Amino acid sequence: MDTLTQLATRRYFDQKLEQEWHHLNVEQSPLSLILCDIDCFKLYNKVYGIAAGDECLRRIAYCLRSCVKRTTDVVARYGGEEFAILLPHTNATGAFQVAERMRDKVKSLAIEFKPPETLKLPASVVTVSLGVASLVDPHTDIDTLIMAANQALYLSKQQGRDRVTLNSV
Known part of the structure; x- marks a missing residue:
């Protein structure tokens, strides 16, 4: 468990992804992945400051976790401000709805997020x-x-942030 966010670690996520991929082979069931990055x-x-950043990470982690309902779903801290959500037995439409x-x-x-620079942010709050x-x-x-989830994440950022993009595999 990640000590800051209380989410699964990247290592645990990688193990579960491997397990679920093998289940997909047996059950012919969909497997969806959401990559989430704080803008x-x-x-x-x-x-x-770092303390506010840590609190922001904790709040977002709790929020993301509250959006998944099944015990087989995994929400993990994937990197610094990036999260990965594994949704076994969930098709693209269902995963898009969860992400939205x-x-x-x-x-x-x-x-609140109002930087002094004139950076074009999608909102005056964290997204x-x-x-x-x-x-x-x-x-x-x-x-x-x-790679498909990562490309979709990149497109979300490139198209202005604060959005969900689906990439078909």
Whole structure:
């Protein structure tokens, strides 16, 4: 468990991803992945300080966790300000809906974010960008799923942040 966010660690996430991918091969069931990144978080830390950044991470982690309901779903801290959400037995439409709920719920936390620079932020509160990928084909490897979710996340950021993008696998 990640001590700051109380979420699963990257190592645990990687193990569960491998296990669920193997289940996909047997059950022919969809497997979806959401990658979530806090928009402009390095600037947030610079403006508000590390302690506020840590509190922001904790609040967002709790918020993301509250958006998944099944015990098989995994919400993990994937990197510094990046989270990964593994949704076994969830198709692309369902995963997109979960991601959109996460985006909306994080924004509704209303964590103030008003940097002094004239940076074009999507809102005056902390927001997240999310990339979603889903696969059903057991012949598709795990790296393809991760790359698809990562490309979708990149598109969300490139198109203005505070959005969800779906990338088909």
